Amino acid sequence: MSDEKSNNAIASTAESEREQSSLTTPTKNPNSIPPPSEWLSAYNRILDRHPLRTKMITSAIVSAFGSALGSYLSNTSSRKVDKQTGSVFSKINWTDVLSYAIHGGLINAPISHYWFEWLSVNGPSSNTASVLVDQLVVQPPLLVLMFVCLDIFRANIRATINQFREARVISNALENAGPAIVASWRFWPFAVYLTFKYLKKKHYTVALNLCSVAWTVYLSRRSPAVSK
Template sequence: MTVQSRPTNQVSLPFPSSLLAFYLAQLNSHPLRTKAITSGVLSALQEYVVQLLTEKSSRRKGKARESDRNAILDNKIVKMGLYGFFISGPLGHVLFESLNRLFKNRTGASWKLLQIIASQLIITPIHNIVFLTAMAIINGIKDPEEIKASVKKSLWPIMKMSWVVSPLAMIFAQRILPPQIWVPFFNLVGFGFGVFANTKAKKAQQLKERDSDHED
C-alpha cells in the first residue's frame, strides 16, 4: 500500500486542530523531512502493533527467554523505523511529487481516473517491491536469490490488495476530502493496510515454521 503525497497550502481547516495545523504547516514548509519522520514513526509503530497481534503464536517452546524475544521485537521495530525514515518516506515523496507535477492543472473526471491508473501501474509496484525487499532483509534473509524469491512469492498477493484498497481510498479523497488533509489520510490508510498485510504474512510464516518443527 502506497501513501499519496501532496503539498499543502495554509488554509482554513474544516475542523480546528492545533496538532493537525502544526503538521500541515510543517508539511508545507518542510515536505521531505516531515514525510520521512512520519513514515519512520508509522513504520515502527506498525511493526510494534503487528508483533503484538502475532505475539502469542510466535512464542517458541521450552528454552526461549522473554528477554530474547523482546530484544528481537525491539530490533525489528528500530529497523522498520529506519526503513520508513530513510527509504519509504523519501521514496513516496519523490514518486508522488513527480506524479503531481505530471497532472498539475489537469482537472476533470478523466484526468483523475488517469492519475489513479498511473499511480497503481507505476508507483504501487515500485513501493511494494521496495517494501517486500526491505521486509526480507529485516527478517534475516541475506542471500540475494532468496530475497528475490521472497519478493516474487509475496508480490502478487500484496498487489491485488493494493489495487483494491488504494483506488478506493484515492477516489474517496478526491471526492470527499480537501487536498490539505490528503497526506495524513493516506498515511492512516497505509498504516492500516500495512498492519493487515504484515500480520497476515507473519502468521503464514509462523505456520510454516510450526509445520517444519513437526516434520523434524
C-alpha cells in the first residue's frame, strides 16, 4: 500500500513539473521571423556543405546589390533626362547590375575560393605577408580581368537586347507557340506513353531523346527560313 502511495506521489510530482515547464517555456510562433542568429547559423551550415556554390551565389547577389545601389545613388544625385522626350532615365543601370552579378558569381567567387584555399595552406605563415602577397601579386591582375570581363558582358548584354527587340522575339514566339503546341499533342503523348509502357525507367531519357530527333526535324522544317 505504501509503494502504491509513493508511486502516485512520484507521478503527481512529475506531472506538476511538466505543467510548470510548459508554462515557463515559451512556445514558438510558426509565423514569426527567425532572429538573425538563426539565419547566420543556417547560412554557415549551407556554406560548410556546399562552399563553392554558396560563395558563388553570395558573390553574385552582393555584387548585383552593390552595383544597383551605386547606380541608384549616382543617378539620384544627377538626374538624367532625355532632351527629346523629357523622360527621366532609369535610376538603376540594369546592364551593369547583370554584368557585375555574372562576374561576381562565375569568375570572382571561384577564383577567390581556390586562391584563398591555396594561400591558407601553401602561403606565408604570417598574416601580414599573406596580405601583401594577395594585394601586390594577385589583386592587380584580377582587377584588370574584372574590367575586361565587365566590358565584354556589357557589350554582349546590349547586343542581345538590341537583337531581342529587332527580331521581335516575344511576338514571334507567341505566334509559333500555338501551332507547335497543337502539333506536340499529336506526337509526344504517344511517344511518352509507349516509352513508359515498354521500357525500363533507366531508359526513359535515352528513348525520349531519340524521339526528340524526329520532333526537332519537324520544327526545323516548319520554321521560316531566315534570309541574310
